[in-house]
Every structure is written in C-alpha cells, then in structure tokens.
Amino acid sequence: MSVEFQHLGLTITEPSDIREFYQDILGMDIRNKFTLKQNIASQIFHREQDIEVIVGTIGNLSIELFLSEEKSDVLWDHLCIVSENRQALIAACRSKGFPVTVIKRDPFDIVFIRDRSGNNFEIKQK
Numbered sequence: 001m002s003v004e005f006q007h008l009g010l011t012i013t014e015p016s017d018i019r020e021f022y023q024d025i026l027g028m029d030i031r032n033k034f035t036l037k038q039n040i041a042s043q044i045f046h047r048e049q050d051i052e053v054i055v056g057t058i059g060n061l062s063i064e065l066f067l068s069e070e071k072s073d074v075l076w077d078h079l080c081i082v083s084e085n086r087q088a089l090i091a092a093c094r095s096k097g098f099p100v101t102v103i104k105r106d107p108f109d110i111v112f113i114r115d116r117s118g119n120n121f122e123i124k125q126k
Contacts, residue, residue, distance in 0.1 A: 006062065007055075007061075007062035007063060007064055008061060008062070008064070009063075009064040009065075009066060010063065010064070010065055010066065010079075010117075010119050011066045011068050011072055011117065011119075012065050012067060012068070012115060012117040013067075013068055013069065013070070013071050013116070013117045014115070014116040014117055015067060016116070017115045017116050017117060018030075018065060020096055020098075021093075021098060021115045021116070022056070022063075022065065022115075023056075024092070024096070025092045025096065025098070025113075026058050026121075027058055027059075028056040028057065028063065029056050029058075030055070030056040031055050031056050031057060032054075032055040032056075033052070033053065033054050033055070034052075034053055035050050035053070036050065036051040036052075036053055036066075037050055038050050051066050051067065051068070052066075052067040053065065053066055053067070054067070058081070061081075071117070071118065072118070073118075077119075077120065078112065078119075078120035078121060078122050079120075079121050079122070080121070080122040080123075080124060081121055081122070081123060081124070082123075082124045082125070083124070083126060084125075084126045086111060086123050086124070086125040089113070090102070090111065090123070093113045098113055098114060098115065098116070099113065100112070100113050101114075108125070110122070111123040111124075
C-alpha cells in the first residue's frame with residue numbers, strides 16, 4: 001500500500017502570523033477560509049467550539065492553519081522546508097522578530113525558525 005501526504009494542519013494562536021509569517025515570509029497563497037463547526041470539531045479534535053481555518057499553499061504543500069486561543073506545548077514537532085535563499089529567509093524572520101536558531105556545524109549549519117504560536121520549521125538550503 002502506498003500513501004501520499006495531501007496537506008498539513010497547524011494550530012496558530014496569533015492571527016497576525018497569517019500575514020506576517022506565513023504569507024510575507026513563507027509565501028503562502030491563501031486559497032480558502034472556512035469555519036469548522038462545533039459538531040464536527042468535537043468529533044475530530046474533541047473541542048467543543050467552532051474553529052476558523054485558513055487554507056493555502058506554500059510551493060506544492062497544502063497547509064490548513066487552525067486558529068486557536070489555546071497555546072499548546074510543541075515538543076519535537078517541526079516541518080522541514082527547502083529554500084533557494086536560506087539567508088534571505090533568516091533575515092526576513094529576524095527583521096520581523098520571529099525567532100531564529102542557527103546551530104553552527106560541519107558540513108552545514110542547522111537552522112530553525114518559529115512562528116509566534118511555537119510552530120517550528122527547519123530550513124535547508126536548496
């Protein structure tokens with residue numbers, strides 16, 4: 001049996017991240033917005049509330065951003081993305097105050113950026 005990933009869902013707690021991080025820095029193209037109604041959200045995510053969802057693409061990856069007032073503890077979860085200009089991406093994050101971690105090592109540095117909701121992104125140079 002073979003499978004393919006169709007999309008990724010992330011929880012965000014800072015609505016400003018939609019424009020400032022996902023659109024301005026990562027280049028997300030918003031395709032749709034909808035509200036996941038409480039009766040469905042409770043069955044899928046065990047949350048008794050309506051949830052606003054923003055759907056878009058970054059390159060060939062489809063992403064659903066679930067807006068939440070609750071911060072969740074992110075441990076090791078991360079998404080790895082490839083950039084043609086990793087240094088420009090790092091500079092854009094720093095200029096807008098998004099956390100950047102650069103770990104110097106051979107043969108290449110490890111780079112992580114983070115949105116204000118705590119979602120981590122490993123950045124590799126293409």
